[in-house]
Amino acid sequence: MASEDKNGAGALPVVDLAPFLTTGDEDGTTAVREACREYGFFRVVNHGVPPQLMARALELSAAFFALPDEEKAKVRPVEGSEAPLPAGYARQPAHSADKNEYLLAFDPQLGFNRYPSEPSGFEGGFLELSDVHLLLLLLIREELEECYVKLTKLGVLIQILNECMGLQPGFLKEYNSDRSFDFMALLRYFPAMADENNGISEHQDGNCITFVLQDSVGGLEVFKDGAWVPADPVEGTIVVNLGDVIQVLTNNKMKSAMHRVVRMPEAHRHSLAFFFNVHGDRWVEPLPEFTEKIGEAPRYRKFLYREYQQLRMRNKTHPPSRPEDVVHITHYAICITKRMAIDPSNVDPHFLRRLLSSTEVFPEG
Numbered sequence: 001m002a003s004e005d006k007n008g009a010g011a012l013p014v015v016d017l018a019p020f021l022t023t024g025d026e027d028g029t030t031a032v033r034e035a036c037r038e039y040g041f042f043r044v045v046n047h048g049v050p051p052q053l054m055a056r057a058l059e060l061s062a063a064f065f066a067l068p069d070e071e072k073a074k075v076r077p078v079e080g081s082e083a084p085l086p087a088g089y090a091r092q093p094a095h096s097a098d099k100n101e102y103l104l105a106f107d108p109q110l111g112f113n114r115y116p117s118e119p120s121g122f123e124g125g126f127l128e129l130s131d132v133h134l135l136l137l138l139l140i141r142e143e144l145e146e147c148y149v150k151l152t153k154l155g156v157l158i159q160i161l162n163e164c165m166g167l168q169p170g171f172l173k174e175y176n177s178d179r180s181f182d183f184m185a186l187l188r189y190f191p192a193m194a195d196e197n198n199g200i201s202e203h204q205d206g207n208c209i210t211f212v213l214q215d216s217v218g219g220l221e222v223f224k225d226g227a228w229v230p231a232d233p234v235e236g237t238i239v240v241n242l243g244d245v246i247q248v249l250t251n252n253k254m255k256s257a258m259h260r261v262v263r264m265p266e267a268h269r270h271s272l273a274f275f276f277n278v279h280g281d282r283w284v285e286p287l288p289e290f291t292e293k294i295g296e297a298p299r300y301r302k303f304l305y306r307e308y309q310q311l312r313m314r315n316k317t318h319p320p321s322r323p324e325d326v327v328h329i330t331h332y333a334i335c336i337t338k339r340m341a342i343d344p345s346n347v348d349p350h351f352l353r354r355l356l357s358s359t360e361v362f363p364e365g
């Protein structure tokens, strides 16, 4: 089911979902489990999202971002506009930023996605430029909504994770059965400057699982074994990364993947990230299978997902001036300290280094 990615396209394990999607076969979860325990990233093939649809979604996204700002502002819930937005989501700046810009899309059935009304009068044969824009936006709606629905289905991965975690069959499926907190972000990154190439700083996603589609430019990097490894584009594949919710449920046994995006010189990069989320009213806490049943102390206190999502959103809308005030999952970490008598004048520096890097002293975020 899974194999190492040997084609130089970033050292991500590759998971073939064909057996699982066709027969529900959950064999071969070992490699997924290892990938999740090591650094929380893998790549899926035969995932059920048609490659032409993926390519088309990225193409149309590029066409969207190439529109003038005032056309984009009609569908983006920008500052000052009245476009609807689910509670807790930030409005975006009306003008292009210097590193990246994005468009959020929600479940088409929730009615938050905003599109212009049907353009009329095409029969006349002559299209005003703005009508061309309208037509493009309608096309974008159709294809992106199809892509959204297909990516929602990729959520079956939760059942593979359930197996990997050794949970009761169907537990995660039920825990994560509501889809109303999912959303998708279309992203465009600007070309790197001579002295600055940050696209998105290193971070862990706060959600459950993220699916990333990317064009051929590259720039997504994963932190693995103390180094940044490129998750290079491989046509037709989807990059999967685990988020904080899975890390908390497994009491740190599975990793919320650390990643970042580096901008490339002379090229815009387009990607599409689908955030598979638990419902905001769900309590998130380490499961008994990873705590009391194995005699381990919980490393996080329980929290409502909605509360964490709002704190994370606040990081974006009101960025704290001190980096230590940015909210990460460590906000809920239970610090397990060890009391011991140490004579500071007589400490072996190797012992001290090991002690300081011990997750029992400073739980990882």
Ligand SMILES: O=C(O)CCC(=O)C(=O)O
Binding pocket: 185, 187, 200, 205, 212, 214, 220, 259, 261, 271, 272, 273
């Ligand atoms: O653009 C990408 O490849 C990843 C984006 C990302 O990490 C995020 O939006 O959280």
Ligand SMILES: [Fe+2]
Binding pocket: 203, 204, 205, 259
């Ligand atoms: Fe991310």
